[in-house]
Amino acid sequence: MIKLSALLALLALAPMASLSAQDADDAPRWSLAIHGGAGTLKRENMSAEQEVEYRAALQSALDAGAKVLSQGGSAMDAVEAVIVLLEDDPKFNAGRGAVFTWDGKNELDSSIMDGETRAAGAVAGVTTVRHPIRLARAVMEDGRHVFLSGHGAEQFAAEKGLEIVPPEWFATEHRRKQLEKMKAENLAALDVEFKFGTVGAVARDSAGHLAAGTSTGGMTGKRWGRIGDSPVIGAGTWADDRACAVSATGSGEYFIRAGVAHAICARMLLADESVQQAADAVIADVGELGGDGGVIVVSKDGEAVFSFNTPGMYRGRATSDGTNEVAIFAGE
């Protein structure tokens, strides 16, 4: 027979036990955030039709990643599924539809990171690999190196059997005109683009693992083999299961100098800041240096947040507890 005192002790514990069980249920099992670039995205500069097209593209990418995660797939697979779709979409500055270099080429940069092992892969300046994010993942999985560039990265892609396309695959009229305008009017990259357009995804899967990935054509009119933050592990991309996963977009030089993606996770880990506090503090730091852009972040507990200092950022988030939204302008 159970003693009365033991029974009372059990009863006293019962509400606590059920509360913590409920807390665990409330935390999202999986979560996902995506971006398609930040910049001067203002309602008045965008037609209703364009807005509908961008929202639909973001929603399809978000759905592709959410499907992987809701079926118990890994954060890494979800990140890849999102980015592959956005790389093929000419509206975004990654894969097809990438911006042009000063010499009239499309040179692609990408990176990916696994939060469980902190394995990472990155590529810069590739011109014939249809899905640079898959190449970054192949570099990571191969494991001998983290960062490959140019011709060697392409040789590696061919050896791994990745899809190779002619360089013209990436070229679009719209992006070529941006380069021509920049040259004719002697403008800075940001003046012709009004937005950046890089793509990225961060995810937490139901096993609690994080992953982050980013893919870009860089900045219009880039020269001399310029590489931005997107393929730089710790600047444009970072994932660490102990803290968070980050993908950035913006004026890459400043994001490299602020070590953005790593800095956000380090603040969470070492200064015990919340995910939103850490992201806002680092974006403020970028702003103080003179840079513009934003980040998407998923915390180890599954919170999915955004932070940006531009008028807009193409973005979306979905979680297992029912959140599912895409947005473009600040304040949405």
Ligand code: ASP
């Ligand atoms: N961060 C990218 C770069 O500097 C540009 C972008 O975000 O669109 O290459």
